[in-house]
Amino acid sequence: MADLTNELLDILGEADFVTLVEHYGGLRLFVPGDIARSELTTIVGSDIATRLSKRYPGGYIRVPLARELRAGRYRQAGMSNRDIAxxxxxxxxxxxKIVRRGKRRSPKAFARPKDPRQTSLLDLLGDEE
Structure with a gap:
């Protein structure tokens, strides 16, 4: 499954991959050879559908859930664990568990965005010089 995830990331890029996963994650998806006769374009957009159709024309793919990747993106967007769940x-x-595992693999991907209202002690010390 990791191979398909990496392949889809290469084909679509991270943002479009997440769009695909948010709609079809965990499902077996038929990718038509001719996207004009498909509802895929209305759901994920013609750009994503076209790229999928060029790679998997008339075939099925099992769209991964990509929970770790999505959790990292949602966390960076400032979502709470409740909303991510x-x-x-x-x-x-x-x-x-996903966040703990993700932090071990890539700490920056799972870091919460810094709250601009919060000041750092180091920031305050830097102003005195």
């Missing part, structure tokens, strides 16, 4: 269709405990 709703978006991923899992429990908050599962999100905690």
């Amino acid at each position: 709703k978006a991923l269709g899992c429990t908050e405990s599962s999100v905690d």
